[in-house]
Amino acid sequence: MLTGTHYPVVVVGGGQAGLSVSYCLRRRGIAHVVLEANRVGHEWRTRRWDSFCLVTPNWQCRLPGFAYRGPDPDGFMVRDEIVRYLEDYVSFFQPPLVEGVRVERLRRSATGLFELSTSAGAVTADQVVVATGPYHSPSVPRMAERLCGDLVQPHSCQYRSPDQLPDGAVLVVGTGQSGCQIAEDLHLAGRQVHLAVGGAPRVARFYRGRDCVAWLDAMGHYGKGVDEFPDVDAVRMRVNHYVTGRDGGRDIDLRAFAKDGMRLYGRLAAVHGSTLEFGGDLAANLDHADAVAEGIKDSIDAYIAERGIDAPVEPRYVPVWEPDADHPRTVDVRAAGITSVVWSTGFARDHRWIEVPVFDGRGYPMHWRGVTNCPGLYFLGLPWQYSWGSGRFEAVGRDAEFLADHIDASRRLADVCGALTGAPTTLAAALPVG
Numbered sequence: 001m002l003t004g005t006h007y008p009v010v011v012v013g014g015g016q017a018g019l020s021v022s023y024c025l026r027r028r029g030i031a032h033v034v035l036e037a038n039r040v041g042h043e044w045r046t047r048r049w050d051s052f053c054l055v056t057p058n059w060q061c062r063l064p065g066f067a068y069r070g071p072d073p074d075g076f077m078v079r080d081e082i083v084r085y086l087e088d089y090v091s092f093f094q095p096p097l098v099e100g101v102r103v104e105r106l107r108r109s110a111t112g113l114f115e116l117s118t119s120a121g122a123v124t125a126d127q128v129v130v131a132t133g134p135y136h137s138p139s140v141p142r143m144a145e146r147l148c149g150d151l152v153q154p155h156s157c158q159y160r161s162p163d164q165l166p167d168g169a170v171l172v173v174g175t176g177q178s179g180c181q182i183a184e185d186l187h188l189a190g191r192q193v194h195l196a197v198g199g200a201p202r203v204a205r206f207y208r209g210r211d212c213v214a215w216l217d218a219m220g221h222y223g224k225g226v227d228e229f230p231d232v233d234a235v236r237m238r239v240n241h242y243v244t245g246r247d248g249g250r251d252i253d254l255r256a257f258a259k260d261g262m263r264l265y266g267r268l269a270a271v272h273g274s275t276l277e278f279g280g281d282l283a284a285n286l287d288h289a290d291a292v293a294e295g296i297k298d299s300i301d302a303y304i305a306e307r308g309i310d311a312p313v314e315p316r317y318v319p320v321w322e323p324d325a326d327h328p329r330t331v332d333v334r335a336a337g338i339t340s341v342v343w344s345t346g347f348a349r350d351h352r353w354i355e356v357p358v359f360d361g362r363g364y365p366m367h368w369r370g371v372t373n374c375p376g377l378y379f380l381g382l383p384w385q386y387s388w389g390s391g392r393f394e395a396v397g398r399d400a401e402f403l404a405d406h407i408d409a410s411r412r413l414a415d416v417c418g419a420l421t422g423a424p425t426t427l428a429a430a431l432p433v434g
Helices: 016-027 042-046 079-093 142-146 177-188 212-218 232-236 254-259 282-307 396-421 425-430
Strands: 005-012 032-036 097-099 103-108 114-118 121-130 169-173 193-196 263-265 268-272 275-278 330-332 338-343 377-379
Touching (some): 016 396, 177 193, 177 338, 377 396
Antiparallel strands (some): 103 114, 275 330
């Protein structure tokens, strides 16, 4: 039991974000504990399908002090390798990690201490890092309730393989990274797939002799801070580009899937009994995804030309399929033989356990690079917390270093103020920094 224990810093969450800041805190000699509700790697173990792999190359896995060291830096780790990478990280620096302890409530007392109610008892802390990520509760639209009662309806985080679903056609709703990759997984297994296509952009896997990620990294794209964009909120809400690292990496071309028999539609708009109604935005959504991919190629071309780089030239993408003007916008579930629906519709944040007023009207934590307006309370691992890689293996370590420096400065300031005024150093969290 942890009841009654006080820590200078409590880190909530033992994923890549929590482990990264733990490494950085240890290097600075700051005592802390990492509380993980399940096991290290839990999200990767339980919320990813069997064929899942990273969409970013292994060389972008750069946890602090533990960059990828395997034999395939240009490859893409599969699910079990990702879990092993995190487990090896724990073995590497042996953080003060307590698994199986869920933080159920966080509030700040009148004295400035943080009080955490956990499944193993109540603890207090001078400072707290919330490293639970953004993907908490599976988000499924209410229209799912109106679908035929005998349809199997897993969320993407519950999908494992085509064999998990009953025989018959499958409707996949959503074309972010998960939706497109699950649709491909089912398609390659020979299942008839119906795909409701949203507005997510795509990116080519390779262009002019290199992975596009490598080009963008060389161009400084992944180090660009969110403050360099004119609309910070819009950037933070961007949908990820779809692509895959499967089988060594390749494009995901929904038009090619359609040419090969996949049925594409616009956004799922309504359900009327056994009839599904889709929006008329399929062509626009496909065109938008292609335009983004080609725009990225334009920027790569410009970079190559500016630097005088010797790179092979390759032809640009030519669409292999277009929806007809009278492309169907309704489907009868029964007639189409659809027996299951995979909802690839993302996740909702759930910070109800945090009883500290640091959220905006949408429930998003207000922060600058993870530092909130409540001294001593921090967030880590949010998408675009500061740069593109903030929620990923690529840059979560940079954000962790920034927060560890801030935590250290706050601690030192508290010690100095305590020595000068006689105030207890446990009031560190009440002292503003910067």
